[in-house]
Amino acid sequence: MNYSVLEIELKDHIALVKVNRPEALNALNSRFFEEMDNVIAEVSANPDIKVMIITGVGKAFVAGADIAEMVHMTPEQGSAFSKLGQNTFYSLEKMEIPVIGAINGFALGGGLELAMGCDFRIASSKARFGQPEVSLGMIPGYAGTQRLPRLVGMADALYMLTTGEMIGADDALRIGLVQKVVEPEELMDEVIKIARIIISKGPEAVKKVKYVARKGYNSTFEEGNALEAEYFGSQFKDEGEEGMEAFLQKRKPKWQN
Numbered sequence: 179m180n181y182s183v184l185e186i187e188l189k190d191h192i193a194l195v196k197v198n199r200p201e202a203l204n205a206l207n208s209r210f211f212e213e214m215d216n217v218i219a220e221v222s223a224n225p226d227i228k229v230m231i232i233t234g235v236g237k238a239f240v241a242g243a244d245i246a247e248m249v250h251m252t253p254e255q256g257s258a259f260s261k262l263g264q265n266t267f268y269s270l271e272k273m274e275i276p277v278i279g280a281i282n283g284f285a286l287g288g289g290l291e292l293a294m295g296c297d298f299r300i301a302s303s304k305a306r307f308g309q310p311e312v313s314l315g316m317i318p319g320y321a322g323t324q325r326l327p328r329l330v331g332m333a334d335a336l337y338m339l340t341t342g343e344m345i346g347a348d349d350a351l352r353i354g355l356v357q358k359v360v361e362p363e364e365l366m367d368e369v370i371k372i373a374r375i376i377i378s379k380g381p382e383a384v385k386k387v388k389y390v391a392r393k394g395y396n397s398t399f400e401e402g403n404a405l406e407a408e409y410f411g412s413q414f415k416d417e418g419e420e421g422m423e424a425f426l427q428k429r430k431p432k433w434q435n
């Protein structure tokens with residue numbers, strides 16, 4: 179596929195995906211979803227890639243869904259466009275490898291929903307976060323009403339969802355919406371450093387820990403624990419033995435893939 183909205187770089191086991199429509203502050207149009215679905219499939223089929231990073235080009239991460247494309251939609255078209263985005267961001271969540279959001283600037287509306295589809299987020303101190311849909315007489319449509327309360331708790335989520343107010347990186351850190359804030363010029367180095375830490379770990383363990391945490395989160399505690407015990411056990415005949423032997427022999431583990 180020829181990419182026009184996204185830029186993809188595959189290097190050193192990392193897929194770096196940049197949303198590149200700076201003239202519209204990287205607003206998400208239908209082409210974005212087509213390309214993102216394709217990237218997710220391509221990266222998922224490439225065993226050499228261990229971490230995916232999503233960021234934006236210019237002063238925005240993503241300033242929302244493309245308002246110009248949405249303005250005259252019918253209710254049916256609106257619902258269909260909502261489901262399209264929900265599916266794409268859910269596919270991100272379901273990727274086997276960790277997905278890190280490198281939030282370089284505005285993450286608003288659909289942009290914050292994209293960021294929340296990532297497994298965790300590192301922000302530039304200049305980043306701004308918000309769900310401003312109510313200012314447009316709309317509500318979030320890419321699972322923002324569902325992921326935001328799960329990530330930050332109901333009261334902080336409803337504060338953001340009902341006021342539409344933008345918050346800065348420090349407030350985003352305080353409520354747990356992002357996991358770290360760094361100076362803008364340090365953002366990509368920091369995110370790549372974190373990606374490399376993940377890449378140095380047992381690759382199957384990393385995939386399984388994401389799967390069990392995410393699957394268990396949407397199940398009961400008992401079901402989650404049962405899944406954990408099963409996957410914990412499965413690591414003994416995989417890379418767990420090598421990892422534990424390496425520890426006891428005071429050497430670096432040699433992972434199989």
Ligand code: CO8
Pocket residue numbers: 201202203205241242243244245246248256257259260263284286287288289310311314316317318319320
């Ligand atoms: N859609 C389309 N174009 C956009 C968007 C957007 N979301 N955001 C910015 N742009 C465009 C502007 O229109 C402008 O274009 P032009 O130069 O042609 O006039 C260009 O990007 C630059 O923007 P500004 O001049 O406004 O830049 P400022 O630095 O002055 O302001 C802001 C930056 C504050 C980020 C401002 O651009 C803004 O408020 N943008 C809109 C933010 C917003 O409301 N986002 C939420 C959109 S709704 C949404 O995401 C719903 C998701 C669920 C959809 C479900 C599907 C049905």
